[in-house]
Structure formats: structure tokens, C-alpha cells
Amino acid sequence: MTTGPNRSRKHAGAQNRNVTxxxxxxxxxxxxxxxxxxxxxxxxxxxxxxxxxxxxxxxxxxxxNRNAQRLVTRRSHSIAWVQADDDNKFVDPHFVEVMAGVLREARIDHYDIVMTSETPERQLAAYERYVRDGSVDGFIVDLPRPNDPRINFLLEADVPFVVHGREDRQDRYGWVDVDNYGNFYNLTKLILANGHKRIAFINGDERFLYATTRRQAVYDALRDLGHPPETVMYLEGTHPMVEAGFQLTELALADPSITAFLYSSILLATEGLTAVSRAGRVPGQDVMIASMNDELQYLNLAPVDGQITYVRSSLRTAGRALVAEVIRQCERKKTSGTLIPSLFDLGEGVSGDAIAGSVHFA
Amino acid sequence: MTTGPNRSRKHAGAQNRNVTxxxxxxxxxxxxxxxxxxxxxxxxxxxxxxxxxxxxxxxxxxxxNRNAQRLVTRRSHSIAWVQADDDNKFVDPHFVEVMAGVLREARIDHYDIVMTSETPERQLAAYERYVRDGSVDGFIVDLPRPNDPRINFLLEADVPFVVHGREDRQDRYGWVDVDNYGNFYNLTKLILANGHKRIAFINGDERFLYATTRRQAVYDALRDLGHPPETVMYLEGTHPMVEAGFQLTELALADPSITAFLYSSILLATEGLTAVSRAGRVPGQDVMIASMNDELQYLNLAPVDGQITYVRSSLRTAGRALVAEVIRQCERKKTSGTLIPSLFDLGEGVSGDAIAGSVHFA
DNA sequence: GCTTGTATCCAAAACGTTTTGGCTTAGAAT
DNA sequence: ATTCTAAGCCAAAACGTTTTGGATACAAGC
The missing domain is CATH 1.10.260.40 (lambda repressor-like DNA-binding domains)
Structure with missing residues (x-):
């Protein structure tokens, strides 16, 4: 007599048989x-x-029956999105915003999104498994790091994928990104144009490339406009950038020469605004607050209206573009990078045009 | 000569064949x-x-090959989570928190989560399709409404599923929920015990049952402690409850007899706190702010520390329980409801024990 | 009448597994 | 010597589709 497998896999049984x-x-x-x-x-x-x-x-x-179809056509019509679950870190409102776009677009093309979270050490194994067991047709890669092993693997495996963000091999795969460099270059230019002499820059986590790009943009803008690097007090938050906004701003507030605050995320900026207000400083009057605004749907900006100068860029649109691109690859059309356009959006009290205006300061 | 199908389904081709x-x-x-x-x-x-x-x-x-396995075993080892995408509404930080738990637990049991968003009218169709095409073994149902058609369908189809929340047929399926009734009953009791005579209650969207349950709990507590229903000013936010916190609080602030604010979500509460502060009122001194705290990981509560009295309850834990339960059903073990325990957590300036203490007010 | 063409249809193979129902072989029991 | 048991292996069927390579019938062209 033979016995069953070790890990007992009882069948769901009694499934009312579907019509074939x-x-x-x-x-x-x-x-x-x-x-x-x-x-x-x-x-x-x-x-x-x-x-x-x-x-x-x-x-x-x-x-x-989808499983029979998948077997015979060798296509699953689903794409994997593996989340890094380093304990508590992957939960990030920015991510949800992207997801909204991802799911929306996937639905249109009748693709399924299969989501998993994996600890950093086991992430690559998840990718390998998905490639080998035929579960998915392609991948979405999030938050690329320098020389990202996931990208190495996917390029090697020659399987469709798209990256949210870019790194040095950006010409070898499809990607979707906001113009991090341009946006932060312009924001810095704007702050300087308003006469600010010292700026606190609260950036995102530099383990991720978008943050590095943003830092470079800020310093490039300083240089191009003839300001010394010491103009900025550089502060780096850790991902996802919470808890950071309030504390780092308080830190910067200790230096009274700082009159402008530049944030990598509107989430940081709203926290920073609280700290600034508590310190008795008045945004738009004796201090300027600038930020990237990723249009987080749930975040109510009404209370801070007119107090933050920002560049808008839709993460939701980015999510849609991600899926569109990876599906394009699955169906073997050509691969391409997509730049998500940003909108300059200035708070109240703005004078002049988008670049030159806003919260003028001697 | 015959031509291909209308919707051209080009094959991905050139897929390096895996070892079989x-x-x-x-x-x-x-x-x-x-x-x-x-x-x-x-x-x-x-x-x-x-x-x-x-x-x-x-x-x-x-x-x-997973697809061959799925075909022959009639089990997909994946569960569906269909999101309602009524344009912008499904994005909700509470949801992400649940998702973190869902993905974590699914990973442990080697199940895949397939996520879709669907417009409300087409949601049911998505469920039907998933049941009939064998894509998934079970479902997670979110935010149940009264007599929810999704639950009707899933009961009818006799397919494994779990509900986050409860409605009147809760004995016929597996569910996971926080003790909405108990928590809001206790919070109300706590407010009254501190001597407050008028309370603003900013609730969630009553299209969903959790909000209705919470309202009942509040009014029951009033009645049981001998306070008239007029004690509370009842305000209802729309889902997902953003933009509401600030405005509704301002509305309530117009009535100076109101000295306590009770919120259905910590998100509303933090916004409300801003409005309260702006109005020159001081939480913990001349006003009390109480709320449910779903432990949103990304939300930094440090700035509001000691100013909000709340009951904590982990949505992440709820997410894990959801998956555990639906998998249990897929493997044909017994079905059960799970109540997620809550923790009473009081802000600073608290006197006395958990129920009787906090921000005493004549 | 014969060929060619065209419009419809279909049997069988294939996809990559799991599972059923054996079949051997070697040794133990009779 | 024969029968029985257990261990170890396997051929074939099955899961439910898509696709290949015809087959059939009928009309048109010669």
C-alpha cells in the first residue's frame, strides 16, 4: 500500500463541475x-x-477553463508584481496610487495581476519560480536599486517586464518614470528665484535611484545658478518616508537661516508643514515649502492649500503605463520607455509665472 | 484558407522552453x-x-508547470480579491494595511493573490468568471454591504470565500472583523465618563455595515448611560473618508457646546485635530478627541501624540486572518468567524484606568 | 464529366502534469 | 515448492483546451 504525499493536499472536492x-x-x-x-x-x-x-x-x-487554455497556449494572461516585504516597509501610500492605475489598466486588457510579498532575500527566488512554473507572462518591477539583481535576472531570462523607474540599463527594457531630475531641478530653481539663501532638502531613501537622481538635480541647479552647495542642508528619510517629515523638519528648523523647505514627497511636506507651523513660522510669509506632489487620492490637501508649492505628477497614470508597456511586450510589440509628464502647480500667494513666481522672498 | 481569430492573440513566441x-x-x-x-x-x-x-x-x-498542475488537480492555489473601482474610491490607506497582511499570509501557504479592480456594475461578472474559468480557489470579500450580492452569489455557487466584516448571514460563511460595536460602545462610555455633555461623532460611510454598527453602538451607549440621543451631533463621511475629517470637524466646531470629537478612523481624527487646533481649541485641555486606530503603518502619529485617545486594532492582523480562513476553506477544514482583538490605548494626560480615565472634563 | 475552388466541418495530437491500477521482483511464510 | 506480502516501479488515462492537417460537399470553370 502506498500513502499520500507528505504535505497532505486534500482536494477541495465536491466542486460543482463546470460545463466544458x-x-x-x-x-x-x-x-x-x-x-x-x-x-x-x-x-x-x-x-x-x-x-x-x-x-x-x-x-x-x-x-x-482558463487552466487548460494556459497549458495549451503557454500564456497565462497574468503578470506578477512582487512586493518587498522587509517587515513593515512595503506599505506606502505611493504604492497604492500606482496600484490603482495598474489594476485599472490590467482589467481593460483582461490580464490578471498576481501580487506577492517576499522578504528581500527571497525575492529573486520568487521571480525564478514564476518564470519557471509558467504562472505569469511578465513582471512589474518596482523601486529599482543600482544594479538591481531582479533586472539582471529578468534580462537574462529574456522575459517581458517593465520597471517603474530607471537605472543605467534603461535602454534594454521598458520603463515608466516621472522626470525626477527635471522636476527637482526646476523646483530648486524656483526656490532660488525667490531669493532664498538656505534650503533644507528632505529627500527620500537613497537606496532607491529616484532619490539619488533628485539629489543630483538639486545640486546641479545650485551650481548652474551660481550658488554654493552649502546652500542646502541635506536630509535623507528612510523608505517609506514616514516619521521622517516631522522630525527632520524640526531638525532643520533649528537653523534659522533656512527659509525654504524642499520635500521629496507631499507626505513629508504635509508633516513638515505641521512642524513649521508649530515653530511659529508662517508658510508663504517667512518660509517657503516646496514638494513633489504624487497626487495621492486619499490625501486631503485642502487644509494645506496655498501653503505648499508643488509639482504634480500622477502615479496612477504611471501605473497604467506600466501595465500597458508590459502587456505590449507580452504581445511582442516593441518595447519603449515612458516618461510621465508633470504639472507645475503653485500655491496661493503666487506671483508671476510658474517658474519665476511663488512666495517671493528677499 | 482560414484566418485567425478576430482579436489577434499573437503568441509570445521564442519563450526558452522550460525543463519538463x-x-x-x-x-x-x-x-x-x-x-x-x-x-x-x-x-x-x-x-x-x-x-x-x-x-x-x-x-x-x-x-x-503550474498550469498543468492546475488543470489536472483542479486547484489553482490562488485566491481572488476583487476591488471596487468606482473611479477613485478604492484607494484607501486602510486597504493597504489589510493587503500587507493578506500578502504576507498568502506567501506562507504558497498561495497567490490575484487582484482585479472592477466597476461596481461589473463586479459580480468578475466573480462569476473566476468561478467558472477555474482561475481561483476562493475569494476575499471586502467592505460588505447589506444583503451584499457578492455574498449571495458566492453562497449560491458554494465556493470558498471569506468576508472582511459581517452582515446578517455571518453564520453561513467565514469572516474576519474587529469588534466595531464593542469598541465604539466603550469609546462613547469613556467620553461620557469624562463628563462631556455634547459629542460630535464623525462616522464612516453608512453604505457599509461597519459604519452602521458603530453608529448603533454609540447610541446604545448613550441610552445605557442615560444620556439623550441629542448628546451627539452625527456626521457621516463618504468612503474613503478623506476630505471629510477637516470639513466636518469645522462644521462641528461651530457649536461651542461640543467638547468631544469621536472619529471612525484615525485618518479622520488627525485631520480633525488640525481643524481643532486651528480653531484655537486645545486637545486634552478643553476638548477631547477619540478615535479608532487601525494602526496604519505609514501614518506618523508622533506629532499628534497624546492628543488623541484611541482604540487600536490591527488591520494587518485582519488581513492575515482573512487569508488563513479562506485557505482553510479551500483545504476543506472547518469554517469559522474571527474577531480581531482591539487594544485600548490612551493618549497622554490620561488619568485612571483605560475605560474610566483620559482627559477628564467637568 | 473532370478539375478546381471554397465553405464548413472534424479527428487527433499536443500541452505537462497527477493518479489509477497495475506489474515485477525479492523475500517471508506456509 | 508454493503462496503471500511488500517494495518499487510504470503505462496509460485523464484534466479541458487549441491547433494541425485534412475531409467532405457543393458550385463554378473548363
Whole structure:
């Protein structure tokens, strides 16, 4: 007598059997080939037959078994999105915003998004498994780091994927990104144009490339406009950038020569605003607060209206573009990078045009 | 000549073929049956053979094709989580918190979570399709409404699912919930015990049952402690409860007899705190702010420390329980409801014990 | 009448597993 | 010597599709 496998896999059993292509064929006295071809829109089935098939399919509630389809076509019509779960860190409102776009776009093309979280050490293993077991057709890669092993692997495996963000091999894969450099260059320029002599820059986590790019942009702007690097007090938050906004701003407030605060995220900025207000400083009057605004839907900016100068950029749009791109690759159309456009949006009390205006300061 | 289907489904092509069970069998000169049984831990394969198989599998990088497994076992080892995408509404920080738990637990049991967003009208269709095409083994249902059609359908289809929240048929399915009634009953009791005579209650969206339950709890507490219903000014936010906190609080502030503010979510509460402070009122001194705290990881409560009295309850834990329960059903163990325990957590300036203490007010 | 073409249809193979129901062989029990 | 048991292996069927390579019938062209 043989016994079952070690990890007992009891069957769900008693699953009310769904109607199959065979049932349909029997019902209509045609071959299963005809059913399949009728339903998939081939031209070699007569119009009356096709109608008969479609009607019967609807009537009997026939839906092709996805697993059989996946097996024979070798396509799963799903894409994987592996989250880094380094204990508590992957939860980030920015991420949800992207996800909204991802899910929306995937739905349109009838793709499924399969989401997993994995600890950093085991992430790569998850990718490998998904590639080898045929679970998914492609991948979304988030928050790339320098020389990211996930990208190494996916390039090597030659499997469709898209990156949210860029690194040095950006010409070898599809990516979607905001213009981090341009936006922070312009924000810095704007602050300087308003006469500020010292700036606190609260950046994101430099383990991720977007933060590095932003830092470079800020210092480049300083240099190009003839200001010394000491103009900025540089502060780095850790990902996801919470708890940081308040504390780091308080730190910067200790130096009274600082009159402008530049934040890498609107989330940091709103916290910073609280700290600034508590310290008795008045945004738009004796201090300027600038930030990137990723248009987090849940975040109510009404209370801080007119107190923060920001550049808007839709993470949701980025999410949609991500899926569009990876699906394009799955269907073997050409690969390309997508730059998500940003909008300059100035708070109240703004004078002049977008770049020159806002909270003028001697 | 016949032409292809209307919606052209080009194959991804050139997929470097993965190693199959046949390859492995050929390599080792054993049958595929033996490979399968060796890898799945059956006892009718010799130990030397099993070792040989396992070694070769690792060496050649063999991973069983998931789609073939799904087809033959009729189990997908994945569960669906369909989000309502009524344009902008499904993005909610509470949701992410639950998701963190969901993904974490799913990973442990090697289940995949397939996520979709669907417009409200088409949600049910998504459920039907998933049931019929064998994509998933079970479902997670979020934010149940009264007589929820999704629950009707899933009960009818007799397919594993779990509900985050409860409604009147809670004995017929597995669910996970916080003790909404108990928590708000106690919070109200606490406010009254501190001598407050008028309370503003900013609740969540009553289209969802948790909000209704909370309202009932508040009014029951009033009644049980002999206070008239007019004690509370009732304000309802719309889901997801953003933009509401600030405005509704301002509205309530217009009535100076109100000295306590009770919020359905810490998100509302922090916004409300801003409004209260702006109005020159001092939390913990001339006004009390109480709330449910769902332990949103990204939300920095340090700045508001000691100013809000709350009951803590982990949405992440709820997420984990959701998955555990639905998997239990998929594997045909018994079904049960899970109540997520809450913690009373009082702000600074608290006197006395958890229920009687906090911000005493004449 | 014979060929060619066209419109419909279909049998069978294939996808990569798991599972069923054996079949050997070797040793123990009779 | 025969029967029984257990250990170890395997061929074949099955899961539900899609796709290949015809087959059939009928009309048109010669």
C-alpha cells in the first residue's frame, strides 16, 4: 500500500463541475473544434453555426477553463508584481496610487495581476519560480536599486517586464518614470528665484535611484545658478518616508537661516508643514515649502492649500503605463520607455509665472 | 484558407522552453510517474531513487508547470480579491494595511493573490468568471454591504470565500472583523465618563455595515448611560473618508457646546485635530478627541501624540486572518468567524484606568 | 464529366502534469 | 515448492483546451 504525499493536499472536492467544451459539443452535435473556433472568431465556421454555439454557450453558462487554455497556449494572461516585504516597509501610500492605475489598466486588457510579498532575500527566488512554473507572462518591477539583481535576472531570462523607474540599463527594457531630475531641478530653481539663501532638502531613501537622481538635480541647479552647495542642508528619510517629515523638519528648523523647505514627497511636506507651523513660522510669509506632489487620492490637501508649492505628477497614470508597456511586450510589440509628464502647480500667494513666481522672498 | 481569430492573440513566441518532467525522466531513465511521486513525497519510491530525482531536479532547474498542475488537480492555489473601482474610491490607506497582511499570509501557504479592480456594475461578472474559468480557489470579500450580492452569489455557487466584516448571514460563511460595536460602545462610555455633555461623532460611510454598527453602538451607549440621543451631533463621511475629517470637524466646531470629537478612523481624527487646533481649541485641555486606530503603518502619529485617545486594532492582523480562513476553506477544514482583538490605548494626560480615565472634563 | 475552388466541418495530437491500477521482483511464510 | 506480502516501479488515462492537417460537399470553370 502506498500513502499520500507528505504535505497532505486534500482536494477541495465536491466542486460543482463546470460545463466544458465537450458538454457544449454534445449538446449541439458538433465537434469541440468547431466550438473552440466559433468562440474564438475563426472564419471557417458558418454563421448559423457560430450563432448556435454562442447562444448555447451563454445558455449553459460555458466559460473556457482558463487552466487548460494556459497549458495549451503557454500564456497565462497574468503578470506578477512582487512586493518587498522587509517587515513593515512595503506599505506606502505611493504604492497604492500606482496600484490603482495598474489594476485599472490590467482589467481593460483582461490580464490578471498576481501580487506577492517576499522578504528581500527571497525575492529573486520568487521571480525564478514564476518564470519557471509558467504562472505569469511578465513582471512589474518596482523601486529599482543600482544594479538591481531582479533586472539582471529578468534580462537574462529574456522575459517581458517593465520597471517603474530607471537605472543605467534603461535602454534594454521598458520603463515608466516621472522626470525626477527635471522636476527637482526646476523646483530648486524656483526656490532660488525667490531669493532664498538656505534650503533644507528632505529627500527620500537613497537606496532607491529616484532619490539619488533628485539629489543630483538639486545640486546641479545650485551650481548652474551660481550658488554654493552649502546652500542646502541635506536630509535623507528612510523608505517609506514616514516619521521622517516631522522630525527632520524640526531638525532643520533649528537653523534659522533656512527659509525654504524642499520635500521629496507631499507626505513629508504635509508633516513638515505641521512642524513649521508649530515653530511659529508662517508658510508663504517667512518660509517657503516646496514638494513633489504624487497626487495621492486619499490625501486631503485642502487644509494645506496655498501653503505648499508643488509639482504634480500622477502615479496612477504611471501605473497604467506600466501595465500597458508590459502587456505590449507580452504581445511582442516593441518595447519603449515612458516618461510621465508633470504639472507645475503653485500655491496661493503666487506671483508671476510658474517658474519665476511663488512666495517671493528677499 | 482560414484566418485567425478576430482579436489577434499573437503568441509570445521564442519563450526558452522550460525543463519538463519528461526531460527529467529521460535524463534519469525512470518514468514520469516516478518523478512526480518522488517529488511529491509518496512512499512508493525508493530512497535512493528519490534522492536521485531531487538532485537532478535541482541540477536541471526543474519546476513543475503550474498550469498543468492546475488543470489536472483542479486547484489553482490562488485566491481572488476583487476591488471596487468606482473611479477613485478604492484607494484607501486602510486597504493597504489589510493587503500587507493578506500578502504576507498568502506567501506562507504558497498561495497567490490575484487582484482585479472592477466597476461596481461589473463586479459580480468578475466573480462569476473566476468561478467558472477555474482561475481561483476562493475569494476575499471586502467592505460588505447589506444583503451584499457578492455574498449571495458566492453562497449560491458554494465556493470558498471569506468576508472582511459581517452582515446578517455571518453564520453561513467565514469572516474576519474587529469588534466595531464593542469598541465604539466603550469609546462613547469613556467620553461620557469624562463628563462631556455634547459629542460630535464623525462616522464612516453608512453604505457599509461597519459604519452602521458603530453608529448603533454609540447610541446604545448613550441610552445605557442615560444620556439623550441629542448628546451627539452625527456626521457621516463618504468612503474613503478623506476630505471629510477637516470639513466636518469645522462644521462641528461651530457649536461651542461640543467638547468631544469621536472619529471612525484615525485618518479622520488627525485631520480633525488640525481643524481643532486651528480653531484655537486645545486637545486634552478643553476638548477631547477619540478615535479608532487601525494602526496604519505609514501614518506618523508622533506629532499628534497624546492628543488623541484611541482604540487600536490591527488591520494587518485582519488581513492575515482573512487569508488563513479562506485557505482553510479551500483545504476543506472547518469554517469559522474571527474577531480581531482591539487594544485600548490612551493618549497622554490620561488619568485612571483605560475605560474610566483620559482627559477628564467637568 | 473532370478539375478546381471554397465553405464548413472534424479527428487527433499536443500541452505537462497527477493518479489509477497495475506489474515485477525479492523475500517471508506456509 | 508454493503462496503471500511488500517494495518499487510504470503505462496509460485523464484534466479541458487549441491547433494541425485534412475531409467532405457543393458550385463554378473548363
Amino acid at each position: 467544451i465537450k458538454d457544449l459539443a454534445a449538446e449541439l452535435n458538433v465537434s469541440i473544434t468547431t466550438i473552440s473556433r466559433a468562440l474564438n472568431g475563426y472564419t471557417d465556421v458558418g454563421e448559423k453555426t457560430r450563432k448556435k454555439v454562442i447562444d448555447a454557450a451563454r445558455r449553459l453558462g460555458y466559460t473556457p | 518532467i519528461k526531460d527529467l525522466a529521460a535524463e534519469l531513465n525512470v518514468s514520469i510517474t516516478t518523478i512526480s511521486r518522488a517529488l511529491n513525497g509518496y512512499t512508493d519510491v525508493g530512497e535512493k531513487t528519490r534522492k536521485k530525482v531531487i538532485d537532478a531536479a535541482r541540477r536541471l532547474g526543474y519546476t513543475p
